[in-house]
Amino acid sequence: MKKIDINILGLGNLGTAFFEGLQSNNNLNLHLYEENDQIRTDFSKSYGVEVASHIDSLDSGVLILCIKPQSINTFFDSFSKNISTDILICSPVAGLEIETIHKYVENRIIRIMPNLLIRKNNGFIPYVKNYDGDYLSFLEIALSSLGTTKEFVEKFFPLVTAISGSxxxxxxxxxxxxxxxxxxxxxxxxxxxxxxxxxxxxxxxxxxxxxxxxxxxxxxxxxxxxxxxxxxxxxxxxxxxxxxxxxxxxxxxxxxxxxxxxxx
Ligand SMILES: NC(=O)c1ccc[n+]([C@@H]2O[C@H](COP(=O)([O-])OP(=O)(O)OC[C@H]3O[C@@H](n4cnc5c(N)ncnc54)[C@H](OP(=O)(O)O)[C@@H]3O)[C@@H](O)[C@H]2O)c1
Structure with missing residues (x-):
């Protein structure tokens, strides 16, 4: 089976939890991006992996947006032209609706609200998506390996965020x-x-x-x-x-x- 490229953008609390939960998944190729120099250096040293400062271009796989809501606008304004429409965008960003991401890109989007237990592959991952089926088998191969997944309608995401995310x-x-x-x-x-x-x-x-x-x-x-x-x-x-x-x-x-x- 061809490995799925998983691009983790931002290596703060959640990006690190994604990395730790996914690093031993043999079906994935992980690519890491962090713009903060100190975090990038510390992360490379701690985990012995390469971390890029920014995305040059993405043609296939999944992009997981582990950045703060206030960084989203700048990110899409600067980088959306570098992201192919074949990329699946996975957003755990609190409050960021699928419709809002669609203002920037045409891609398939899965919105999730995980907790930090994904780090130990024991998380709970509510999700909602704007496409049919399991594109790139992301749900089956990547998300399910991080814990239990469950689909919610998007209007409940603020409540899911309050109860489960926080x-x-x-x-x-x-x-x-x-x-x-x-x-x-x-x-x-x-x-x-x-x-x-x-x-x-x-x-x-x-x-x-x-x-x-x-x-x-x-x-x-x-x-x-x-x-x-x-x-x-x-x-x-x-x-x-x-x-x-x-x-x-x-x-x-x-x-x-x-x-x-x-x-x-
Ligand atoms: N923490 C949780 O438990 C949790 C749970 C569910 C959802 N979330 C969501 O996950 C997202 C990340 O939360 P967090 O707690 O992990 O935040 P965080 O600790 O602040 O981490 C974000 C990291 O991404 C970096 N960054 C920002 N823009 C970037 C870019 N364009 N390219 C590369 N790196 C970039 C930031 O660097 P700078 O500091 O230099 O900007 C920072 O190191 C948030 O949107 C939050 O709503 C978090």
Whole structure:
């Protein structure tokens, strides 16, 4: 089978996660681009691979845009003429709609919203695409090797971004507040962090069941017990409203970014 050329543009957090997740996939040829000199040098040294500063021309394969939304306009203005229409464009860029990419290029486009677990081939990758079938077998050969893929309609992408893309931050913040509570109640910070990190490590084994989250909560609490006392306090302090507001604000910000990118 002919190998697929995968071009990763931008080697920040997500571009590096793509590289780490795909580097041992024998069906792919990886090509890397990063305009920041220091990152390029450090990356080449760490991974022993060549990294170019920019794209000269692309004739076949896939281009994965791992750059910030604010870099998109400049990139397409400078480089769209160097990208053949046969190239599949894969965009994880938050807020960037397929329609907006189409203003710059005619290509087939797949929009995705992965999380950083793709680094360990254990990510979740929501996607939407503007073409039929599995062009270049990208879904089957590349994306599926990075984790679980699932198609969503594009109108849900702002919500998918808020829940899944930003999702790790919600859990990190909750963990930070659990740690803070333990230290405020007298525990040493190192011990508190260890307690919370060990808890997080245990969770995947505990949620790997058919139970809903409500049922899982019920399994931890017992009538008039310690968990119920804490849950009642969360309820009294409107935990549901706090979370709903955060997800709504994050979703709205995603919609705002889409509008800004569309009007650039
Ligand atoms: N991080 C996540 O968990 C995550 C999850 C889902 C989606 N995303 C999306 O993925 C994209 C990348 O996020 P990130 O966190 O990886 O950002 P990041 O850490 O800032 O990485 C972007 C890198 O791309 C470089 N770059 C910018 N324009 C370039 C160009 N034309 N050619 C080559 N390199 C270029 C940047 O260099 P300079 O700094 O010099 O500009 C930077 O090193 C964003 O659009 C974000 O919405 C991220």
């Amino acid at each position: 999702g790790p931050a919600w859990y990190y913040e909750l963990s930070r507040q659990l740690t803070n509570s333990a230290t405020q109640l007298g525990m040493d910070e190192v011990d508190a962090e260890e307690l919370v990190k060990e808890l997080i490590k245990a969770l995947p084994n505990l949620i790997n069941t058919e139970d809903s989250f409500g049922e899982l909560v019920n399994k931890v609490k017992s009538p008039k017990g310690t968990t119920e006392a804490g849950l009642d306090s969360l309820n009294d302090d409107s935990f549901d409203t706090i979370i709903f507001n955060a997800i709504q604000k994050s979703t709205n910000r995603s919609i705002e970014i889409s509008a800004e990118l569309k009007n650039e």
